[in-house]
Amino acid sequence: MKTASSSTKLKATDSLDSRPAIYGRTVTSTFRKCFGMKHRPPGNLRTCWIPPVVFLTIFYNLPTLLKLRRYLKKERSKRAPDDVRILFYSDNLDETNGIANNLRNVIPYMRAHGMKAFLAGSAFNTRPCGVIENSYCILLPRMFSMEQLGYANSELAIPRISPALRLLKRYPIDLIELETPSPGAWLICFCARIAGIKVFSHYRTDVPTYAKTLVKAKWMHVYVLWLMRIFYWMARPVVSPCDDYADILTKQLHVPAKQVKILPRGLPLERFSPELRGKGTWEKYGDTREKRPVRFAFIGRISKEKNLEFLNDVWKKFAAKHKDVELMYVGYGWYLEEIKKFFEGDDSVHFAGEQGGETLAGLYANADFFLFPSTTDTFGNVVVEAMSTGTPAIVSNYGGPRSIVKDNSCGRILPIDEAKWLDALEECRTLKLEKPEVYEQMRKDAHKRSMHYTLENSTRVQFDYFRQIKREFYKL
Numbered sequence: 001m002k003t004a005s006s007s008t009k010l011k012a013t014d015s016l017d018s019r020p021a022i023y024g025r026t027v028t029s030t031f032r033k034c035f036g037m038k039h040r041p042p043g044n045l046r047t048c049w050i051p052p053v054v055f056l057t058i059f060y061n062l063p064t065l066l067k068l069r070r071y072l073k074k075e076r077s078k079r080a081p082d083d084v085r086i087l088f089y090s091d092n093l094d095e096t097n098g099i100a101n102n103l104r105n106v107i108p109y110m111r112a113h114g115m116k117a118f119l120a121g122s123a124f125n126t127r128p129c130g131v132i133e134n135s136y137c138i139l140l141p142r143m144f145s146m147e148q149l150g151y152a153n154s155e156l157a158i159p160r161i162s163p164a165l166r167l168l169k170r171y172p173i174d175l176i177e178l179e180t181p182s183p184g185a186w187l188i189c190f191c192a193r194i195a196g197i198k199v200f201s202h203y204r205t206d207v208p209t210y211a212k213t214l215v216k217a218k219w220m221h222v223y224v225l226w227l228m229r230i231f232y233w234m235a236r237p238v239v240s241p242c243d244d245y246a247d248i249l250t251k252q253l254h255v256p257a258k259q260v261k262i263l264p265r266g267l268p269l270e271r272f273s274p275e276l277r278g279k280g281t282w283e284k285y286g287d288t289r290e291k292r293p294v295r296f297a298f299i300g301r302i303s304k305e306k307n308l309e310f311l312n313d314v315w316k317k318f319a320a321k322h323k324d325v326e327l328m329y330v331g332y333g334w335y336l337e338e339i340k341k342f343f344e345g346d347d348s349v350h351f352a353g354e355q356g357g358e359t360l361a362g363l364y365a366n367a368d369f370f371l372f373p374s375t376t377d378t379f380g381n382v383v384v385e386a387m388s389t390g391t392p393a394i395v396s397n398y399g400g401p402r403s404i405v406k407d408n409s410c411g412r413i414l415p416i417d418e419a420k421w422l423d424a425l426e427e428c429r430t431l432k433l434e435k436p437e438v439y440e441q442m443r444k445d446a447h448k449r450s451m452h453y454t455l456e457n458s459t460r461v462q463f464d465y466f467r468q469i470k471r472e473f474y475k476l
Contacts, residue, residue: 018126022096023356024104024134031130031141031163039125039155040146044217050183053144053158058190064165069196075172081476084466085116086175090204091182092154093121094139096332096354097301098381099179099204105268107136109455115463118171122159122184130163140164144183158183161191173197174470177239180205181231189234198473201235203245206376206399208252209305229253237469239263241379242403263465266458267384272361274390274447281362285328285352292326292348294432296425297367297391299360300374300382302333307373307396307416312342314373314421319348325429327371330355330363365389368439369428375399375416387411387450390443394424404453410446 017027037053040046058065088107093100103119110117123130123139130141140159148154176192178185178201185201192199208225232238232249236259240246246262249255282295296315300306315327325348329339332354343349352363364370370386370393380401383393387404393411395401405411412424431439470476 019124023354025137027131027133028135029132031132033129034141034160036125036142036160037144042147044220046146047156047220049144050156050158050186054183054187054190057143057158057161057187058194061161061165061191062194064162065191065194068165068168069194071169072172072196076174076474081471081474082467083116084175084463084470085118085171085173086177086466087118087120087173088177088179089120089185089188090179091121091157091184092180093119093137094124094127095154097154098377098379102265102267102379102381103179104134104137106266106455106459108134109266109268110459110463111136113459115459118173120164122155122157124155124157130160138164138167156183158187161187164188165191168195174474175200175466177202178235181207181228181235185235186231189231193234198469199235200237200239200469201232202239203232203241203249204378206245206248206378208248209376225252237261241265242400244399244403245378261465263462264453264458265379265381266453266455267381267388269384269388269450269454271357272364272385272388274365274443276358276362276365276389278366279362281359282328282366284359285363286326286350292324294322294325294429295328295366295368296325296371296428297328297330297363297369297386298371299330299364299386300372302329302331302336302339304335305374305376307375308335308339310416310418310421311371311373312339314418314425315349316343316346317418318422318425319346322429323348324433325425326350328352328363328367330360361385361389364391367391368432369394370411372396372401373416373421374401377401380404384450384453387446390447392428392442392446394421394428404449406449410442410449 088103090099090103107117107119119136120138120140122142125145131139140163143158143160145155145157148156176188176197176199178189178199189199207228232253232255238249238255238260240249240260240262246260249260250257319325327349330352340351355363364386370391372380372383372393372395375396375398378400383395383401383404386393387410393405395405395413397413397415402413405413414420414424
């Protein structure tokens with residue numbers, strides 16, 4: 001067994017993870033077992049434990065951080081100004097979600113094209129120790145973790161920082177991009193500032209809106225907003241994927257407009273193709289008794305913040321009028337069982353579970369329309385993936401997805417209004433059944449639009465920006 005530390009002590013009988021394996025992720029190395037506090041259930045007051053754990057960890061590691069600061073300054077002086085090395089840090093890399101999936105595509109692409117990029121997060125409580133997956137994704141051993149409030153199967157976690165400091169000496173970096181304002185990100189931010197490493201952030205999660213949607217206690221909404229303002233004050237500039245969230249950063253979180261940078265995102269679109277349509281993937285999970293000619297799909301995390309309660313109500317009324325339509329839910333999340341109960345006995349709705357690879361791409365391609373009513377997504381990876389297979393997308397008029405769809409040529413952009421969504425679904429049905437030429441042109445336009453979001457385009461622009469940050473911060 002390969003290890004990330006020479007002091008690792010694992011028995012042959014040790015289990016590295018108690019959960020089912022996640023598609024495409026393989027443990028290639030492990031850290032040694034070390035002390036971690038008992039994993040805790042969610043709780044408003046329990047979140048107040050987080051600041052003391054963060055600051056005690058910093059105090060304990062302060063001498064090592066100051067030594068690392070001197071070492072990194074000397075090492076950096078030996079390299080060319082454009083030789084930029086960046087670490088992306090995100091919480092919840094140890095599950096399936098849009099941020100984790102995007103980063104796990106972007107970083108390998110960067111590394112394969114000569115860009116010096118690294119990815120790190122915190123291992124979930126299901127692992128006895130930290131691990132490295134696929135030889136590049138570092139999941140650090142955890143110090144503290146608790147279930148996230150209102151968001152089952154996700155964690156608020158604080159990693160052990162000492163393994164990270166040893167790795168930073170072995171693999172020196174210039175920049176750290178924090179993907180979410182998690183407890184672990186706060187710890188990494190403070191430690192990086194002490195170690196003299198430039199820290200900035202990426203607004204990937206609309207945390208204030210999530211808090212209002214998922215947490216009942218109003219004082220927590222104020223507390224979260226206050227914390228976010230401090231976090232984005234420390235981790236500037238802030239990268240935003242679209243104008244809507246650039247406005248949130250400036251108006252709600254008080255980030256100066258000149259400190260907000262809109263950068264494109266990219267996906268491995270070569271995995272998704274219109275040519276996968278008609279290969280029989282849908283039939284494995286759809287209605288086998290009778291073929292329904294108009295197919296709709298929702299693909300993504302099955303959670304309330306995706307506005308799925310709204311979608312359920314709309315679909316119930318739409319499907320009651322038509323026997324030739326069906327809806328496929330693809331994905332997993334804490335809200336899945338509630339949806340299954342809501343549609344119990346309704347043969348117009350099917351569930352394919354969590355999928356990956358060609359099966360996932362085939363489900364995208366075989367859907368006639370992709371439904372995504374979320375108003376909390378800062379981008380919308382699944383919208384790009386659907387459109388890349390030629391499937392038009394129906395999205396809300398708020399957040400990142402609307403900037404992807406852009407106009408009516410490759411989908412529809414709608415307010416969260418039940419009547420308007422019902423009208424749009426009726427229009428979709430009519431296009432598919434009665435206007436095949438118009439529908440096929442829409443598919444072509446959707447695929448063409450998705451090509452704006454290739455990894456090649458996005459990573460080139462991002463690394464140019466990273467070089468600029470390095471030159472300005474270190475005055476090179």
